[in-house]
Amino acid sequence: MTSASSTSSPQAGAHDVAIIGTGFSGIAAATALIKEGVDDFVMFERSPDIGGTWLVNRYPGAEVDLESHIYSFSFEPHDWTRTHADWRELLSYLQGVARKWGLYERTLLSTGVADVTWDETSRTWSIQDEAGSTHGPFKAVISAVGFLNTPLIPSFLRGETAFEGDLCHTSSWRDELTFKDKAIGVLGTGSSAVQVVTEAERQGKSVKVFQIEPNWLLPKGARDFTSAERRWNRLRPVYYFRRYRLYLDYDRRQYNAAHARVGTWVNTKRLKAAKEFLHQEMSSRPDLEALLTPAFSIEARRTVVSDTYYKSLLSPKVELVPHAVTDVTPSGVVDATGEKHELDLIVLATGFDAANFISTYRTVGEHGIVLRDQWEGGAEAFLGVMTPNFPNFFMIFGPNTSGIPLVTYYEAQAKFAAKAAKRLVAGGASKITVKTYLNDLYNRRLQRRLEKTVWVEVSNYFQGTSGKVVSQWPFSPTAYLIGLRLARWFGMDVK
Template sequence: MIGKDRRILVIGAGPGGIISAYQFREAGYTDVKVLERDGDVGGTWQRSRYPGLSCDVMIHAYSFSFNLNPSWPRSYASQPEILEYMRDTVDMLDLWPMIHLNTGVSSATWNDDDAEWVVTTTTGETLVADIVISAQGMFGEVKWPDIAGRDSFSGELIHTGEWPHDLDITGKRVAVIGGAASAVQSIPEIAKLADTLYSFQRSPQWVLPKEEFPIPAEQIEEFRSNPEALQGYRDAIMNYIGPNAPFSNKEILGGAEWAGAVAISVIDDEKTREGLTPHVPWGCFRPLFSNDYYPAFNRPNVELITDAIERITPNGIVTADGVEREVDIIVCATGYVVDKFASRIPFTGRNGRSLDDEWVDGPEAYLGVTTTGFPNLFMLYGPNNNAGSLIQMAEYEVGYVLELLSQMDSDGIDWIDPRREAMDVYNAELQQAIAGVDVWHAGCGHYYESPSGKIVTQYPYSMYHYRDSVANPDLTPFETGRK
C-alpha cells in the first residue's frame, strides 16, 4: 500500500513510540497503531521504579522537541517526573486513540507475495502492516546474575528493573549485587531505610558528580510566558551535548577521571575508598553520575563487599572467603540484556530468514535503523545508535523514516530493503571508528559487546554527526519493490 493510508504498526509506547505516533500523525498518516505490552505508556520509565531512579541526561535535552516542558524544577528529573511527563504528552497531544495497551507482539513475519508484515499479538490477534517500527529500545529485558543457588533464597529476590510497587525495605537487611547505574542510584536511597546494606561489587566504576541544580522560580516563569526563552535554553544544552564525542576527547577523559578521583576522596574508610577506586579509564564502562553514591559508604549501616560471590543460600549470600551474610532482601542491580534490539521479538524476513540467525555474530543495521532482509522494518535506538539524548536520537530516526516513506510514496514504491553491500560498508566504517575509541577496548567486558565481542550498542561519533548522516536521505542504498 502506498501513500498516507499505509498501515503502520509501532511496537512499544515508550519515548520512541510516542515520538512515532505524533510525528506520523503530523505527517498525515491515518492508519497508525502503537502496541504496548504493558498497561501504561513510558517504556522503561514505567517498568523501572527503583528508589533513586533518574535520568543522567539534563532533562531539557531529554524532552520531546514538540512538547517542551517549561516547569521542570531541576536540571535532572526523577523517574516519577519523567513518567508523568510521558503521560501528560500523550494526553495533551491526544495520542491515546492510537495506543493499544496490554498488547504485546508474539511474532512478525514478512509476506513476500503481498509485501506486508503479518503480526501476531499476545492477545491472539493477527494484524497486517505495510510498515513496522520497532520502538522497543534497549532496556526491555532485565539481566539476572548467573549465581549458584539464586532460586533457593527464601527472602525477597528482586531486580531493579522490576522493582515491586509494594516492597518495603524499612529496617530490613538488604544486599545489592552490582555496581553500575541502578546500584549507584538506588544504594543511597536504600541505605536511608535499611537496617543494613551490603554492596556486592565485582568491578569499581567511575561515578562522577552530577551537575544538578534547581531551576530558579523566575526562570521557570519566564519559560512559561516566553516559549522562545525555553527553546533557547534547550538549544544551548543541545549545542553542548550534540557536537561532542566525549570518549575520543583526551581532555574530557582526563577531566572526568580527575573529577571522579575527587568525588571518591570523600569516603572516610581507606579500604572502602580503595575498593571503590577504578583501575580502568573513564568511559571503559558506561558513564555514571551521582552526588550521593560515595557519601553513602560513610554511613555506619553500609558495607562494601569486594570478595566474589560463591553462591546464594536460603538465608543470604556466601562469598569466596566462606563468609555468609544473612539478608532479608537481595536486589540484583545487574542491568539489562541490551544486545537484542528488535530481535527480542521473533522477526522472520524475506525467504524465511530469522532475525536471530541473521544477527548471530551481533546485531547490525544500516544507520542503526534498517537491516538487510527485513523490508519496511525500521528500528528506533537500534544497533550502534547509543549517543547523547535517547529522545533526540529517536526524533532523528523517525524523521529519517518519514523522509524515506515520502520518497517511496513519490516513486510508487511499496517496500525498501537495505542492500547488503551498503549495510556492510556502513558497518565496516562504523567498527573501524569504534576500534579507534581506546577506552572501549580497555578490558572491561561490558554490555557494549555482543557475545561475539563486537561492540553493538555504541555510536562512535557525536549526536550531531548522526543527525547529519540521516538528513536528506535517498533510496540508492536500498533494494526497492512494488506489489
C-alpha cells in the same frame, strides 16, 4: 490531532503501520507519523500502560542521568521541577504527551508481540501477539522496543530460590516493597545501583553493596529548580536556549568520540574530574578509595553519575563488599569468599542484556531469514534504522545509535521512518530496503572507528558475543543527523 479525551481501543485488522513499543521512541515514532499525515497506525504495548522504561523502572531513587531539558521531546517543552527528572515526573510527561496526541486510542495495551513476519507476495508484514492473535497486514513496521528491556539475572537467582525474603530486579519493582528497617543487599554498582543505595541508606536498617568491579563516577549536579528558574524556563526562548546549550556541549564532547579515546582533551578532563571527586569524597577512607578505583580507562564501561553514592558508602549503615554473590540461602546470600550475609531484601541492580537487540519478539524477513540468526555474534544496521533482508522494517534506538542526547536520536530516526512510511502509504513505493553494499561499507567503517575507542578495552554491555561493539555511536550527534538525512536521499532501494 486525535482528541485526548477518547479512550476507545484501536480496531483490529489491517492498518498502514504498526509501532511496537510505547516508550520515548514509540511516542516519537507515532507523533512523527501524525506530522507526516500518516494517521492509520496501531501501537503494541506489552505493559498495561504507556511509558516504556519509565513505567517499569520505578524503584526508589530512579531518575534520569541526563538533564531534563535535553531528555525530552523538542516539540513538547515542559515545566520541569528538577534538573534531572525522576521516574514519576518522566512517566507523567510521557503519558501526558501520549494523551495530547491521541495515542491511547491507537494503542493495544497488555499486548506483547511474539512474531513479526514479512510476506513477499503482498509486500506486507503481519504480527502475532503473545496470546496467539494475528494482526495486519501492515505496509510498514517500526520497532521502538529499545535495547534495555531484557534484565540480566544471575542463574542461581532465576525462578524459585531458597531465599525467604524479598527479591526484586530494579526493572520489575513492586510498589509494595519498602526499605524501611530492612537489611538490604544490592547486587551491582552501575547507574541503577547507585540510586538504589542512596535510598536504601536513608530508609533501611543496613545496606550491603556487592561490587564485582568499581565504575568511574562523576558528580551529577542534580537538584530542584528554584521557583525563579521555573518561571524563566516557562519562557520558550529561555527553555530552548538551555536545551540548545546542552546539545552543543554534548556535540562538542562527542566529536570523533573524543570522550571515548584515551589522550583526548575530553577523556583526560573526565578522568581527572572522576579521580578528584573520588579522592575528595573518600579522603577519610583510603581503603574505600582504593576499592572504588577502576583498573580500566574512563568510559570503557558506562560512566556513572551521582552526587550521593560516595556519601552513602561512608554511612555506618553501609558496607561495601568487594566480591560477587555466588549463591543464595534462605536468609541471605553467599559471596565469592564463602562468607554468608543475612538479608531481608535483595535488590538486583544487575542491568540488562543490552547487546541483544530486538530480543522480545521474533522477526522473519525475506527468504525466511530470522533477524536473530542474521545478527548472531553482533547486531548491525545501516545508521541503526534499517538492516538488509527486512524491507519496510524500521528501528528506533537500533544498533550503534547509543549517543547523547538520546531523545534527539529518537526524533531523527522517527522522522526517517515516518517519511519512508508515508511513501509506502501514498503508493509511491511498496518496498523500501537498505542498499546492501552501502550497509556493508558503512558497518566496516563504523567498526574501524569503534576499534580506536576504549569501548573495546574491557568486557562491557556495549559488545556483542563476538566482542564487536554493537550499541555505541562513535561520532557526534550532528554527524548522525547529517548521515541520516543523506541516507534518506541515497541509501535506500525503493521499488
